[in-house]
Amino acid sequence: MSNVRTRFAPSPTGGLHLGGVRTALFSYLYAKKHKGQFVLRIEDTDQNRYVEGAEQYIIDCLTWCGIAPDEGPHVEGGEHHPYRQSERKETYKQYAQQLVDAGHAYYAFDTQEELEAKRAEVKLHNEHGTFQYDSTNRLHLNNSLRLTSDEVAKLINEGVPYVIRIKMPENELITFQDMIRGEISNESSLVDDKVLLKADGMPTYHLAVVVDDYLMKITHAFRGEEWLPSAPVHIKLWEYLGWKNEMPQWAHLPLILKPDGNGKLSKRDGDRLGFPVFAMNWTDPKTNELATGFKELGFLPEAFINLLAMLGWSSGEEKELFSKEELIQLFSMDRVHKGGAKFDFEKAKWFNHEWIKHQSAELLLNDVKAILVKHHVEITSDEALCSIISLVKDRCTLLGDFYTQCVYFYESPKSIEIEAIQPKWNEDKKNFFVKIQSLFNDVSDWNMNEIETCFKHLATEMNIKVGELQLPFRVMLVGGKFGPGVFQIAEMIGKENTIARINTTLNLL
RNA sequence: GCCGCGUUGGUCAAUCGGUUAAGACGCCUCCCUUUCACGGAGGAAUGACGAGUUCGACUCUCGUACGUGGUACCA
Known part of the structure; x- marks a missing residue:
């Protein structure tokens, strides 16, 4: 049994910032790698900055990320209660x-x-x-x-x-x-x-970290680089309190910087440049202002921790996609970069895209279902949805993209992008789509191969290039220029729907 | 100002004294696909600067510049 114990010690003052999550992540990874414990301590010694609900929110974020603490104010048991500094x-x-x-x-x-x-x-x-x-x-x-x-x-x-x-x-x-x-x-x-x-009897951070890290038997203390200048105070405290031999090993993590300009990444930068900075949605109880989180924007927690891990740490090999288990196994502090890293939202999205692509349809099912249900799409079969997910997931960067990519399997498109058809539209094509309806109607075994054969046969017969017909067909079925193979879509939405959608669009042209 | 920490392409980064200085994101071209993606091939783009140490420096030392953090009865 290892005695490694790390902690994440945030102040409950608002949304949980990317940098905070990363500190928590590295602490978690280090603890787990050494079969130790990861503890959450709430540093609520500043009564002026305390924000209602922030503590539960932090716990929710860590849980969503899959890095829930072993000990903390929310965990029964735990040898070092209370884990809230105001109570100590x-x-x-x-x-x-x-x-x-x-x-x-x-x-x-x-x-x-x-x-x-x-x-x-x-x-x-x-x-x-x-x-x-x-x-x-x-x-x-x-x-x-x-x-x-x-x-x-x-x-x-x-x-x-x-x-x-x-x-x-x-x-x-x-x-x-x-x-x-x-x-x-x-x-x-x-x-x-x-x-x-302080005059109100509360300790400052300086005293509290040292006392608590000692009492909670913390062996490795990781925190942001902004703490480096006050480290000597902490070192002296460990010494003066007579605990020097039990002082944890320190690691000051590099800062996460704003993508443009310079300085620490802040919530304002996210607002300004259009990306989240908090792990999950956070509503400021005073202003009622909502800050969107990575979760709600459609990030997979696996992707989120993966991208955070790669900000400031690298395995030394070419691989960049790691599961939490792999990270636990490979993580090491001496591979953490010294310099700060600018946050790149494009790369962040790439990680999510990769995770969606590699995730099985079954694992994606619940998330996708939730999105469709939110848009009032009726889902009858999980199995069918899974097939749809496998068909479209390569095209989804954020979970929300599944709506656009999936709806047309369930509902007729609300709007048809006829501008995509019109330029090359003519009588011949119109006749083709008029005729194809009855031919489709006669197809006994409605599957993509039969549909395609039927479609191409008529095209050849009418001397029209198949390619020139596929685009209009696609727009009729899905409403725009996107989605997987047309014949595949036609098969899945069924004969009646296919014919009905052709007819609807024909009336618009 | 002072103190600390840092500095490899636009961004994330590998290298831990000897390489044509990896790879990824983004960008561009092409192939695949008469949709959008995925996938595949290729391209442009890098060691802040100056000294030193060394047969040899992106790697070590020093200086300069720049960046960043701290300089609160905030964390």
Whole structure:
């Protein structure tokens, strides 16, 4: 039994972003590859940003992707409940206190306004300067490092709000190993004394990750590259808390960038360029604004995780199409790219197209059925639908395409693209289609071969090229220039429908 | 500004000191198909720049440029 434990620790603040899903995916793959556990922890320590429903939504997304966590707030059992940080408030407080007692952290009474004023002041003198709460000025600020213990006790007794900050060491090179990037070093004096415990008693991310990763026995911690700059704080915390030997191995994943321009991919980019950024539909409870998800746009979860896996990771071989099981087997952190990857929606669609093509009709059945039912198409036989699916799936990039590609098997086309016929239309052709109706009527065994023979026979007899007749025939049956072989379609929709559709179009011409 | 991280065709990427620098997406041409696709064949297009190390550098080192992240009582 392996002891590998990874976690995905999102904040329930809104839709689940591509980058988030990928972090979850890599964590899942790594855990599963090593026969370990993948846990979900909800980092809801910022009460201002908390969004109702976001937690369940995250769970739904992971489940849809097929990477459901083994442990989490939603899973019964699980040794480390609660998995919601807001419910572990007291635990963090205790460790923050331990840090203060050991002299690695201190109380700070400066108000946010005071600090903002300091920052503004520095900016005033030096446009590029930054006020840092660090060793150079912490002794001039309103904290327990400067105040006497009596003064501190008095302030606390009076109920003056305070935060607890880490006391970063001076002139120390903080070094750690990143599974993707190798050794990373930071000069301790350059990182400031981050707040560990906020005035409302909630921990900040910095304290919470460390405490929870330790308590939840996380062995490998993967997160986005944006966390790299604060890693030294976490490293020191692991050390100060006395857990250095149990510190997980870190991997900071490259960012997913916007397709054009530069920067991190955001929901806005999706809106602007016309593609989803969230895994599933997300409706903002405040604005009621709906953001379309990959699922609802018609992506297969298999394709979705496949394309995400290939953004930043590659197997080293030519193959690009992988099932989840294959990914689990092949995945390794040292094949993850260091640089960020721009998201390419065209390639994303290609993955989905490939998955639809390779998926069996039986597996596609339920999804396709749902789409047709949504459009009020009556489906009588699953078996027939499966044959139809096999016939058209090569032509579908998104699941929604199945509607256009399947309806005409069930209903007469609502509109006929007669512009496609008209230019080359003439009396001879018209006569052909008039005559073919009665000939079709006499076909006893209605199958594609018989239909084709009958069709070609008359064409030859009337001295018209078969090819010139096939296009009009197709448009009559399906309404436009698309779909599989015409005779195949004619067979499947049946003799009566075929004749009726010819007749309908003839009246339009 | 400071600090961190990065940089192979338009995009995703292979290569881990010696190759004509893979492959995929997209684009273009052709074949198949008198539909749309699938499939097949081919094409255009790449190592940011400059030094060094080396018999030899896309691969190692340094510098520059550029990009990106952080610089919150947000994660």
